[in-house]
Amino acid sequence: MRRLGLFLLIACLVASAGVRAQVLEYDVVVVGGGGAGLVAAAAAAEKGQQVLVLEKMAFVGGNTLVSGGVCNAVYPPWQEPLGIEDSIEFHYQQTLAGGDYRGNPDLIRVLVEGAPAALDRSRERGLTFHPDGVFQVLGALWPRTHRPMESAGTGWIRIYLEAAKKAGAHVLLNTRVIGLLRQEPLAGRVYGVKAISSDGKQLEIHARKGVVLATGGFGANVEMRTLHNPLLGPGFPTTNQPGTMGDGITMAQDVGADVTGMDFIQLIPAGCPKTGAVTGTVGAGIASSIMINKKGERFVNEGERRDVLSNAVFQQPDGLYYTINDSRVVPEVTSWGERPTDLVAEGRVFKAGTLKELAELIGVPAKALAATVARYNESVRSGEDRDFGKPAHLLKAAIEEPPFYAVPRVPSVHHTMGGVVINRHAQVIDRRGQVIPGLYAAGEVTGGIHGTNRLGGNAIADIAVFGWIAGENAAAGN
Ligand SMILES: Cc1cc2nc3c(=O)[nH]c(=O)nc-3n(C[C@H](O)[C@H](O)[C@H](O)COP(=O)(O)OP(=O)(O)OC[C@H]3O[C@@H](n4cnc5c(N)ncnc54)[C@H](O)[C@@H]3O)c2cc1C
Structure with missing residues (x-):
């Protein structure tokens, strides 16, 4: 009965301003129905908790839904057949060094050690991965990236929503959490949240065991991001969905939480110039394409970190570049669920039978482009990029089979590395x-x-790692 009724409505009056709020009670309340939130909800519900x-928003998913969904994990059964050497220690070192040693080593350990198990857990719940195998996504630094079969991040959201619901979790859409309830200001237990539905109904939801904050980052909050980086004002594009406003960070700070790394905002050098x-x-991918500027020249090792790539793009004419690749790596439908033929027809992607025609289409000097591609193809054949040091494992595909493709790209606000401070138990x-x-x-609500x-x-x-840890620990009421 208790289980069924968790909707249990205690209907009471909240004294403040004489406004009537419904009071609900659950074991675990999860704020945010994106990736981390649904993973946490599944973890807690599978532990038998009322969640x-x-x-x-009017839908679940958050940035996770619109993400590429690709996930790093050391996974020898899939890496070894491709001749990829890897280890947990190497993933740890790259993550630490890739963040300029400003990440928390203890949390990074938990991340890299937990990633393979998180992949297994997700596969057990129905996520399938691309048969093409492991690759290195932009800025990953090593081929340990796994791509789900379902487009974008839809697979992750589908399986964890299904798992959470199957275990009895409830999901309330169109319901914005506006504050956390703490027993004594800045001292006692957080025992619930205040929320407001889109039709103005006020709710107070009590959590017997714990509240999990999973509200994502603040990449779409222009005011908040310019506070931390004045260059990222209203004109700057973002890849983020509009709900990514940093609500959870502010709410956590209001009850005394510490934050870290708020100035670290990632630009991905892969945004559409019009939309971001x-x-x-x-x-x-980076192993089968090059980046060229408006002079038709390469300007960077395409396998570099995202901040290095973005800074390199800013040095180029108009702060823009094109990816160039040949026909062999172009699928009928991309992992975003788009058809390259449609993108060409819409003028978002350029395609031509020769490099000369492609150069004319995008307005770069044809001779320079031809020379750049010829020199790159030599690097592929020799396995050494003497110009920019692109690593040998990314020099697998020459650009020689027409038709050729060009896609214009710019840096776009992508990820906010800063947020609420957590420990290894989330x-x-x-x-x-x-x-x-x-x-x-x-x-992404967390930092460090x-x-x-x-x-x-x-x-x-x-x-996948910390969402699960947060859900399990909230379920235990630790
Ligand atoms: C376009 C794009 C592509 C990406 N591709 C990849 C990739 O392939 N691989 C990778 O590793 N990373 C990728 N990332 C980054 C990654 O997707 C995100 O960091 C991650 O998905 C964030 O998950 P989250 O659960 O923390 O937040 P989200 O998935 O954004 O979920 C947060 C949820 O909380 C809700 N919410 C916010 N405030 C409130 C509130 N006050 N009350 C109630 N609900 C609230 C939001 O509406 C949202 O649904 C990508 C990001 C983007 C934007």
């Missing part, structure tokens, strides 16, 4: 370094894992 997920979105490409830490009882956080610069593919690993 409520509150999502402010990462969609609209032909699906060629417990939120206050400004005195103490655990805030009853409050957990996971995903990725340092100054997140490796491509490490954020999906983050939600």
